[in-house]
Amino acid sequence: xxxxxxxxxxxxxxxxxxxxxxxxxxxxxxxxxxxxxxxxxxxxxxxxxxxxxxxxxxxxxxxxxxxxxxxxxxxxxxxxxxxxxxxxxxxxxxxxxxxxxxxxxxxxxxxxxxxxxxxxxxxxxxxxxxxxxxxxxxxxxxxxxxxxxxxxxxx
Amino acid sequence: xxxxxxxxxxxxxxxxxxxxxxxxxxxxxxxxxxxxxxxxxxxxxxxxxxxxxxxxxxxxxxxxxxxxxxxxxxxxxxxxxxxxxxxxxxxxxxxxxxxxxxxxxxxxxxxxxxxxxxxxxxxxxxxxxxxxxxxxxxxxxxxxxxxxxxxxxxxxxxxxxxxxxxxxxxxxxxxxxxxxxxxxxxxxxxxxxxxxxxxxxxxxxxxxxxxxxxxxxxxxxxxxxxxxxxxxxxxxxxxxxxxxxxxxxxxxxxxxxxxxxxxxxxxxxxxxxxxxxxxxxxxx
Numbered sequence: 001x002x003x004x005x006x007x008x009x010x011x012x013x014x015x016x017x018x019x020x021x022x023x024x025x026x027x028x029x030x031x032x033x034x035x036x037x038x039x040x041x042x043x044x045x046x047x048x049x050x051x052x053x054x055x056x057x058x059x060x061x062x063x064x065x066x067x068x069x070x071x072x073x074x075x076x077x078x079x080x081x082x083x084x085x086x087x088x089x090x091x092x093x094x095x096x097x098x099x100x101x102x103x104x105x106x107x108x109x110x111x112x113x114x115x116x117x118x119x120x121x122x123x124x125x126x127x128x129x130x131x132x133x134x135x136x137x138x139x140x141x142x143x144x145x146x147x148x149x150x151x152x153x154x155x
Numbered sequence: 156x157x158x159x160x161x162x163x164x165x166x167x168x169x170x171x172x173x174x175x176x177x178x179x180x181x182x183x184x185x186x187x188x189x190x191x192x193x194x195x196x197x198x199x200x201x202x203x204x205x206x207x208x209x210x211x212x213x214x215x216x217x218x219x220x221x222x223x224x225x226x227x228x229x230x231x232x233x234x235x236x237x238x239x240x241x242x243x244x245x246x247x248x249x250x251x252x253x254x255x256x257x258x259x260x261x262x263x264x265x266x267x268x269x270x271x272x273x274x275x276x277x278x279x280x281x282x283x284x285x286x287x288x289x290x291x292x293x294x295x296x297x298x299x300x301x302x303x304x305x306x307x308x309x310x311x312x313x314x315x316x317x318x319x320x321x322x323x324x325x326x327x328x329x330x331x332x333x334x335x336x337x338x339x340x341x342x343x344x345x346x347x348x349x350x351x352x353x354x355x356x357x358x359x360x361x362x363x364x365x366x367x368x369x370x371x372x373x374x375x376x377x378x379x380x381x382x383x384x385x386x387x388x389x390x391x392x393x394x395x396x397x398x399x400x401x402x403x404x405x406x407x408x409x410x411x412x413x414x415x416x417x418x419x420x421x422x423x424x425x426x427x428x429x430x431x432x433x434x435x436x437x438x439x
Contacts, residue, residue, distance in 0.1 A: 001158040020204075021156040021194070042192055043260050044345075055233075055262045061191045062263075065161050066206065109258065130345045131257020 005068035009033075010077040018064035024050055025059040027067070028074060035075035035104040046105035046132030050074055056112045075104035086152035087111050087145075096145035098136035105132050110146050119150055156194045160203040167210045167293065167322065174205060175295045175318045183207055183320055185229055185265030188256075189272045207265075207320075214322060215265075217241060222328030228267025228290075228321045233258070235266060245286055245326055246439070247334040247353070251278045254338070257345065267321040270306060273313040273376070280307060280377035281353035281369040282336045288326045294319040307376035332357050332365075335436035338372065339424050341415045348372040349415035350424050352404075354432040361391045368400070368429060373410045373421040382407045383429055392437060397430035404429035 006015045009031060018027055025038045025048050038060045039047035048059035051073040079085045084092065087110045097103045106129065113120055113128040120128070125146045134142065164170040174183055183205040184190050193199035207214075207229055215229040217238050224244040226235060235241055236252030255261060255278045269279050270290065283303040290306065292299050292315055303324070306313050315321070334355040338348035351371035357364045366387040371377035383404035390396045405426035412418035 001160065003161075019158055020161040021158045023191075041195055043188055043257070046257070046259070049259060056259045057263055058188075058259045061188045061260070063161070063187060063191070063204075066187075066208065112258070127253050128258060130254070131259060 003065055003068075005065060007067050007069060008071045010073055020063065020065050022064040023060055024048075024052075024057075024062040024064055024067060024072075027064045028059065033074055033076050037101065037104075039101070040133070044131065044133065045102070046109060046129075047102050049105035049108045049132075051108060051112070056109060075108060085111075087114070087149040090145045090149035090152055091142075094141045094145040094148055095138075096141040097134070097138050102132060102134045102136075106134070106142060110149060113146065114150055114153055118153060120146065122147075157197075157200045159201045161206060162203060163206045163209045165209050167207075167214060167320070170205055170207055170210055171293060171295050171318065171320065173203075174320065178202055179317065181205065185268040186231065186260070186263035187268075188260050188264045189268060189274065207267075219244075220325065222330060224326045226266055226324045226326070228270075228323055229265050232256075232261035232264050232266065232269065236261065245329055245334065247282055247286070247336055247355075248279070251282050251336045254345065255279070266324055270303065270324070271313060271315060271321050273307060273309075273311040275307070275310060275374060275376050276347045276351075276372045278336065278338065278348070278351060278371075281351050281371040282334075283324065283326070284369045284377055284379060285334055285336070285353035285355040285367045286326050286329060287355075287367065288324050290321050290325070291323040292316075292319045293322045298322070304379060307378070310375040312376075329355070333436040333439055335432045335439055337428055337432050337435060339416075339421075339428055347415065349413075350421050350428060351377075352425065352428045352432045354429075354436050356387060356433075356436065358437075363387045363390055363392060363433075368404060368432075370404065370408050370425060370429075373416075373418075373425055374408055375411055378408075380404045380407055380429070387433065392433065397433055400433065401426040401428075401430040 036059045037047040043058035043061040050059040180201045181203045214227040216227045242249045288303045336353040339350040340346040341349045350373040353369040356366035366384040368380045368383040383400045386400040386403045410418045410422045
């Protein structure tokens with residue numbers, strides 16, 4: 001029911017004990033990371049977005065033992081030069097949040113979107129981010145932030 | 156969630172041996188997204204879960220088989236949605252994928268789990284039935300073929316035995332056929348559907364042949380609507396024919412009301428959506 005797992009967390013090796021029934025958000029909280037938030041608990045809202053081996057997942061739907069050996073990246077991963085990345089910068093410049101609770105998920109999903117579609121259409125943005133909810137309804141600004149981030153990345 | 160054992164077999168054979176037990180709470184998972192929801196609400200409390208993620212990677216492969224396509228049950232929905240082979244053989248699957256749950260779920264959820272869960276609200280059951288797909292079910296006793304149309308026996312119930320897994324889905328050649336899938340969501344655009352309709356048919360000039368019309372979400376299981384199909388077969392598409400097919404679909408479907416719409420509302424939507432799906436397939 002309990003087991004030791006090892007994984008890479010934002011580039012640093014981690015070894016910890018988890019219960020089989022625990023989820024990834026709980027593991028991250030144990031590591032002092034609170035950027036991935038369990039909100040809807042159903043994989044619908046995107047607040048618990050985590051990148052595992054390069055792919056976005058819902059941390060709340062990911063069993064902790066399954067990340068054994070994985071490369072895990074969260075919003076807390078610092079950028080190489082210690083500055084905000086173009087996506088974060090675009091969210092700040094467009095004011096794409098109010099309370100900020102959903103922002104880590106939106107930023108991580110936007111990075112994934114721009115990796116797959118460097119110049120996304122509005123339709124692609126809406127479909128890709130359909131699984132992220134913003135209760136402050138900053139959606140128009142979020143769409144603008146993604147467009148601005150795409151422009152910045154194209155640079 | 157309550158604690159449980161987790162087995163991580165390295166082969167499908169070992170997984171099937173683990174599932175060959177009398178304990179009804181031993182379950183296999185691929186992506187574990189659907190099971191997680193059941194475990195979180197306490198609906199399902201396993202003694203042991205069997206992860207299929209470590210079995211041979213060939214069970215996640217997508218490969219051509221003559222004009223047909225074979226999709227390993229462990230292929231993720233993202234892999235299927237991004238497959239050029241799937242896009243070429245059955246673009247309706249790729250189109251359906253765009254609004255199927257969300258990116259994160261599609262990254263881990265598998266085709267086998269999606270079908271075996273028996274949830275009538277899911278998007279690919281009606282699509283696979285419309286495409287006349289066939290699955291391979293495996294157990295310690297061997298394997299058998301089953302039409303996806305015969306998989307669903309009721310609400311969250313399937314024809315799979317307790318010790319069986321889906322290993323593969325085969326989609327026959329769709330040459331000369333047109334297909335479409337549309338769904339009606341009533342609360343938000345990305346909500347679980349109140350109604351899904353998949354259609355597939357051949358065309359001889361303007362005449363529809365061998366039509367398959369499948370309803371999901373509004374009914375307790377995804378099911379073909381034979382009267383609607385009969386209204387289309389041999390007919391040249393016109394507004395009158397589409398209206399008759401829609402009326403037939405609404406009349407014959409055993410529609411169930413829920414939080415996403417009353418039975419009367421869903422029945423009316425089915426009348427509209429059945430005709431709309433045929434139009435969309437013709438335009439595809």
